[in-house]
Amino acid sequence: MAKREEAEDGVLLYYKYASVPDLSHLFHFYDSNCKSLGLLGRVRIAPDGVNVTVGGKMSSLEKHISIIKSNELFKGTDFKLASCHSPSNERVAKECGFTSLSIRVVKELVTFSPHPFLNSPAISNAGRHLSAVEFHSVLQNAGNSLEDNGSDQNKGLVLLDARNVYETRIGKFQTPNVETLDPNIRQYSDLPAWIDNHSEQLRGNHILMYCTGGIRCEMASAYIRSKGAGYENVFQLFGGIQRYMEQFPNGGFFKGKNFVFDHRISVGSFDTDIVGSCLLCGSPFDDYSSRCRCNNCRMLVLVCDSCQEKACSKYICELCQKHRRGDMPVQIDRFHPQSTHESGAGELRSSMPGHITSFPELTQIDGDTSPRKLRILCLHGFRQNASNFKGRTASLAKKLKNMAELVFVNAPHELPFIYQPRSSEPNNGPDESSAEQNCNVSNASQHCPPPRENCKKRFAWLVMPQFDDSAGTDWKEAEEPFDPLQYQQQTAGFDESYAFLKTIFSEMGPFDGVLGFSQGAAMAALLCAQQEKDDSIQRFRFAILCSGFSLISTKSIWGSLNCPSLHIFGNGQGKKDRQIARQASMDLLSLFDKGSAVVIEHESGHIIPTQSPYINQVKDFLQRFL
Known part of the structure; x- marks a missing residue:
């Protein structure tokens, strides 16, 4: 024994x-x-x-x-x-x-805020703990035992599940007289936005929260209580579902299985009722051991043994279906010589038309199978767009065509069109090193800018704190000469960009790595920092940072960023980078782990060089991840 x-x-x-x-x-x-x-x-x-x-x-x-x-x-x-x-x-x-x-x-035990620089709510403000017995009693009495001292007991009672949708599929609390709120989120970092969007549904109620073991409710309950009046009565299940099921082996009010993040996959009670159902046929099913995943967002899905035997190659989760991702995770045109550029670039259609463009994805088309390539999310620079950046990197894409698929997205902040009359600034002629600074800026000899309909929209990941996105996007005359150090003041707008990219991760992911150019490189570094703090978000296997700079203080992270990184920037000699100084790119490099960082310095200015020996160094870096 x-x-x-x-x-x-x-x-x-x-x-x-x-x-x-x-x-x-x-x-x-x-x-x-x-x-x-x-x-x-x-x-x-x-x-x-x-x-x-x-x-x-x-x-x-x-x-x-x-x-x-x-x-x-x-x-x-x-x-x-x-x-x-x-x-x-x-x-x-x-x-x-x-x-x-x-x-x-890590910087924080649980990251609740999507912004790397904002503090999470104070854990000291977390909701009151209820033991498994107390929690059960409250549900049994429909909320009548929550308040002591004769407080108002006529308020409503709501039950809030703080877990992800793949967890709640196979088990949740079900009580006849209590409304259960299931946020249907892919990851924990989506919960604050859900709470914000449903705050009126929560206001004035007694809120009972639960999760697997309790840690997620600590922060989430504190966040709800931080909203002030009307959100004071928040309670959390101490020890989570695990302690409740230990106290009530027959399941009590919890129906189904408790999803766990270890090799057990899930833990059931004596009650053998199946809550989950097969994604394809709808039959009762709750076994994740096959690890079937959504082809779009890579979230776990339930597919019964019978449907798996039918060899269906594509599964689309309920959230992707809700966002109109349909039968095909990605629709790709069959490429023909007359309809492609020299690079072989094709358009990637998505549920966000006009925001996403891509070089061909590695998938099965008309029965042809190709080996998987690295999927790289590409973030353009300030005052650029996905189409423009795609064109500027066409040579890079062509030379990496056997290794990588590049996916380009527009940043969410649309910028106004700005022009300067020729008389106010000498015309040195546009070149690649100044293209980002001058793109979308008219230096025409006349004072009138070109027609608005002839111009493509331009975007940014980060903007000035005083940026007004309601000011319109018509042509505006610049009030002063362009400041070459303006990027140092572009520190606002991260929340919107991060929320947008989380949607991209969910609907277009997974991505193996991220490539950022100039401001896009700064944004990529912010994403890597966020991933260091929060295990719930997709982690990039690598980052490629071109002519980049940092908006992250070394004091705001603990240690170095662990993401393997490739840094490409000008060495300050030859054709100098007139936008981002070498030291700014070196400061960005210093944030990443030296043991896994690779540096390529060149003399070509504000561009991504694709000639030898630089392209061979890029290929060597990517080969590590194939």
């Missing part, structure tokens, strides 16, 4: 919000302790706490808990330990991060 217990496997989950005085010390403790005990999984350490999901032998996990409890920092921590079988599916275990030990220091 003792030998069997010694060999029994288990999974341990716990988190603790507390001020961590020494991040490095705690990192080395976890590294040493987990390795010595043979524990695998994920450990996230931040100045505001720790979040741990690890697996191993039950005896080792119990030793780990004993050591952690001796640390005053973890006083009051709820350790959720469950026995389980050893991983039977190596692919699932690897996907869940349970074939290795990953310990990372």
Whole structure:
């Protein structure tokens, strides 16, 4: 019996919000302790706490808990330990991060704000904890026991699920007399926007929140309460669904299975009712072990064994269908010599017409199968657009055609057309090094600009703080000469750009990497910084930053950005980059991990060079990810 217990496997989950005085010390403790005990999984350490999901032998996990409890920092921590079988599916275990030990220091334990520079709500303002028994009692009595001291008990009661849609598909709380709100979100970082959009539905009600283990409700409940009057009565299930199911083994008010982020995939109760259904045929089904995914957004989908045997190659999740993504995740024209450029560029249609353009995607067309290539999201510079950037990188795309698919998107901030009369500025002639600065700017000899209908829209990822997007997009005469350092003041507009790109990730992803030019490179670095903070967003495997600059203070990140990076910029000699100085690109380089960063310096100005030896260096970098 003792030998069997010694060999029994288990999974341990716990988190603790507390001020961590020494991040490095705690990192080395976890590294040493987990390795010595043979524990695998994920450990996230931040100045505001720790979040741990690890697996191993039950005896080792119990030793780990004993050591952690001796640390005053973890006083009051709820350790959720469950026995389980050893991983039977190596692919699932690897996907869940349970074939290795990953310990990372991050800026915040849970990132709730989409903006890298904004603070998350104070965890001290989180909703009141209810034990599993209290939570059950409230649901049973339809909210009549929430308030003490004779407070108003006639308010409504709503139940808010703080999890992602692929979790709620297979299990959720269902109570006849209580409205359950399921945000139907792909990732946790989408929850604040949902709360904002449904704030009136929440106002004035008693709000009961729940998630898998409790950590997501801590931040989300604090966010709701931060809205002030009418949002005070927020309560959260202590220990999450896991503790509730331990207290009520028959499931209680929770129907179906609890989705978990480890090799167990899900945990059920004694109640064997199936809540989920097959995406294709609608039959009851709740098994994610096949790891079927939406062809558009790569979110997990439920496809029954029978439908999988039919070898359907494309699955479209309910959210992509809702956003009119239809039967085809991507519609691609069959290319003919007379309808393509020399590069072979074709148009990619999407649910956001006019915002996205692409070089051919690697997929199956008319029965022809090609090996997968790297999908790279391309972010243009200030006062450019997707079409313009696509044209300027046509040579690059042609030389990478066997390795990569480039996807171009317009930034969300549309800029006004600006012109300067010739008399106010000498005409040095446009060239590639000044194209971004001068594109969309008229230097015509006459004072009148060309007709508006003859001009293509121009966009930006980041704008001046005083930018007024309601000012219209007609031609305007520049009030003063262009400031070559204007990019340093373009610090506003990130929220809108980030929200737009999250939609791109969901509807057009996944992407292997990101390529940014000038301001687009600054935006790409901001995305990489955001991904360091939030595990729920898609992580790029690499970043290519061309003539870039940084808007991130080294004080705003912990350590270096871990994303492998390729930095391409002018060396300050020859044909100098007149827009972005070499030092600005070096400052951007300094944010990334030196061990995985590659630098290409050239003498060609504000462009992406494609001649030898530079293109060979680009190919060598990309080859690492094929």
